[in-house]
Structure formats: structure tokens, C-alpha cells
Amino acid sequence: MRILLTGGSACGKSTYAEKLAMRFSTPRYYIATMRIYDEESRKKVERHRQMRKTKNFITIERDTDIHLIELSRRGTVLLECMCNLTANEMFDRYGNITDVYNKIISGIESLASQCENLIVVTNDVGSDGGKYDESTQEYIRTLGRLNISLAERFDCVYEMVCGIPIVLKGRLL
Amino acid sequence: MILVVGAIASGKKEYVKSLGYSDSDIADAILDERPVLYNLQDMVFSDPEGSGNLYDALLKKEVVICNEVGSGIIPVDETERKAREATGRLCNRLAQAAERVVRLVCGIPVVIKG
Structure with a gap:
């Protein structure tokens, strides 16, 4: 089963994703993509670690190159999240942009081929309609295209609103 | 409460x-x-840190209306970013x-519920 979860900031995506993962087969792998570069990101990572503490996830920290991940056993994978992964892959520390679409898609396919259940958390970055600088616009477009592609490939797509899943594709599990 | x-x-x-x-x-x-309480997001934005304290009073309302503020690019400005998250988390609880x-x-x- 492959499930894509989308929604804005703080709409309950992580909580719901973990709840779903708990219903699927073990082992449960959590792929953490957030790059720790300041106090705020450190706190965010810590908050998510606390949330997962009692849930027996095997955490794999990888902020780029998810295609290199090799899982020892088939089980359930929770990847969080596409917005960090895409930003990390796209922008190096000098601000250079790389075309990462194909790289990320093959990374997701590689993960999907190694597990029974894959849950991917993404974000709804294109919906404020705002005008940004060229590199941010490129980021919005890339993540948008990735979301479309994942939604096509996956069995279920849910949008989270106030912690409530709204079914956009498939059925509620 | 609705x-x-x-x-x-x-x-x-x-x-x-x-x-x-x-x-x-x-x-x-x-x-x-x-x-009825309208524009809850404005109350959260004026005091993001203390917004969790509104919870009990909001439960006593018949209707609470809030803008969805979490969509789109995550703001560079820290205060705005925190206020957005605080609004989202409060709405999840409500x-x-x-x-x-x-x-x-x-x-x-x-x-979407009820």
C-alpha cells in the first residue's frame, strides 16, 4: 500500500502518518530528511523524535540521496517529508539549483520496491499563489510536479485539514 | 462547538x-x-506563544471560525512562521x-467531521 499525505503547516500530517504506520507491518522505518541548521530545526526534529519514541521506528537520517537507502527487511516506510528532501536536493550551500525531479522519483521507487507499505508526507507549497524569487518559484514547480507524479503512482492520497484526513484518491484505511 | x-x-x-x-x-x-467567534487566526497571530490558553474558552463557543493559514511557502519570517504553526495546532485540538x-x-x- 502506498499513501501520500499532503496539507499545509501544522495540519496534523505527521501525527496521522505515524498512526497509519502503526497499523502496518513491521519493521517500521522512519526516513528523516530534515537538515539541522539552527535551533528551530533542532527543536522540530526533537519534537518529532518524542512523538515517535514509543512507536518502535527504526530512524534513518538522510537529508539527500534516498536512492542509496538499503532496507534490511521488508516492512513499512514513513518518509517525512518531500518539501525538505526537495529543498535539500535542489539547493546546495552556494545557492546553485540542480534538477532533481528524476533523482527523487527514482529514490521513491527504490524505497517502494523494498517495502510492503510506503507512506510519504508532502506539503502544499503552491497554494498561497504568492510571487517569489526565481529559485523559490522553481522549487514550488518541482515539488508540485513531484506531488502530481506520486499521486499518480500511489494507491491513496489524503489531504489533512485540522487533523482530519480528506480522501482525494483511494479510500480511507 | 462547530x-x-x-x-x-x-x-x-x-x-x-x-x-x-x-x-x-x-x-x-x-x-x-x-x-460565535470570528477570525481566530488574528487572535493567535497577536500572541502565538499564549494561543494554547484560548482552548478552554473556545470550547464554550457555539461556533469558532478560523482562516486556514498553513498553506503555501513556509514564511521566512520567524514570527509569522510560528503563528501559522500555532494556528494549525490549535485548530487540530479544536x-x-x-x-x-x-x-x-x-x-x-x-x-469533514460530524
């Missing part, structure tokens, strides 16, 4: 009026005796306790 969410100008207030409330029942970002949650899209009330 939680009503949606984008700016998505028809939230009109929907609440269709439930039988009038303008005099609707308090704009202030806690008083009126049964939605859990609410007997009904309605999301307005193009003026159409979509019942």
Missing part, C-alpha cells in the same frame, strides 16, 4: 449566518459573551473536540 475553517473569502461567515446567527452574535477576534468541523470551499460547506 469549527468552521476555510480560505479568506471562502464563505465561512455567510455559512454561519445560514445556521441562524446574525452579525450581533459574531465577535471579531475577541472573547466575550457572543456565541477539531478533535468539536462535534462538527466544516470546511468552506468556494462557498460550499464540506462537512
Whole structure:
């Protein structure tokens, strides 16, 4: 089963994703993509670690190159999240942009081929309609295209609103 | 309590009026005796850190209306970013306790809970 979860900031995506993962087969792998570069990101990572503490996830920290991940056993994978992964892959520390679409898609396919259940958390970055600088616009477009592609490939797509899943594709599990 | 969410100008207030409330029942970002609270996001944005304390008072309202503020690019400005997250988290808690949650899209009330 492959499930894509989308929604804005703080709409309950992580909580719901973990709840779903708990219903699927073990082992449960959590792929953490957030790059720790300041106090705020450190706190965010810590908050998510606390949330997962009692849930027996095997955490794999990888902020780029998810295609290199090799899982020892088939089980359930929770990847969080596409917005960090895409930003990390796209922008190096000098601000250079790389075309990462194909790289990320093959990374997701590689993960999907190694597990029974894959849950991917993404974000709804294109919906404020705002005008940004060229590199941010490129980021919005890339993540948008990735979301479309994942939604096509996956069995279920849910949008989270106030912690409530709204079914956009498939059925509620 | 009914939680009503949606984008700016998505028809939230009109929907609440269709439930039988009038303008005099609707308090704009202030806690008083009126049964409907409107623009909850403004209250959170004025004090993101303390916004969790609004929870108990909000549960006593008949209707709480809040803009969905979490979509789009995550703001560079820290205060704005935190306020967005605080609004989202408060709405998640309110939605859990609410007997009904309605999301307005193009003026159409979509019942997402209850």
C-alpha cells in the first residue's frame, strides 16, 4: 500500500502518518530528511523524535540521496517529508539549483520496491499563489510536479485539514 | 462547538449566518459573551506563544471560525512562521473536540467531521 499525505503547516500530517504506520507491518522505518541548521530545526526534529519514541521506528537520517537507502527487511516506510528532501536536493550551500525531479522519483521507487507499505508526507507549497524569487518559484514547480507524479503512482492520497484526513484518491484505511 | 475553517473569502461567515446567527452574535477576534467567534487566526497571530490558553474558552463557543493559514511557502519570517504553526495546532485540538468541523470551499460547506 502506498499513501501520500499532503496539507499545509501544522495540519496534523505527521501525527496521522505515524498512526497509519502503526497499523502496518513491521519493521517500521522512519526516513528523516530534515537538515539541522539552527535551533528551530533542532527543536522540530526533537519534537518529532518524542512523538515517535514509543512507536518502535527504526530512524534513518538522510537529508539527500534516498536512492542509496538499503532496507534490511521488508516492512513499512514513513518518509517525512518531500518539501525538505526537495529543498535539500535542489539547493546546495552556494545557492546553485540542480534538477532533481528524476533523482527523487527514482529514490521513491527504490524505497517502494523494498517495502510492503510506503507512506510519504508532502506539503502544499503552491497554494498561497504568492510571487517569489526565481529559485523559490522553481522549487514550488518541482515539488508540485513531484506531488502530481506520486499521486499518480500511489494507491491513496489524503489531504489533512485540522487533523482530519480528506480522501482525494483511494479510500480511507 | 462547530469549527468552521476555510480560505479568506471562502464563505465561512455567510455559512454561519445560514445556521441562524446574525452579525450581533459574531465577535471579531475577541472573547466575550457572543456565541460565535470570528477570525481566530488574528487572535493567535497577536500572541502565538499564549494561543494554547484560548482552548478552554473556545470550547464554550457555539461556533469558532478560523482562516486556514498553513498553506503555501513556509514564511521566512520567524514570527509569522510560528503563528501559522500555532494556528494549525490549535485548530487540530479544536477539531478533535468539536462535534462538527466544516470546511468552506468556494462557498460550499464540506462537512469533514460530524
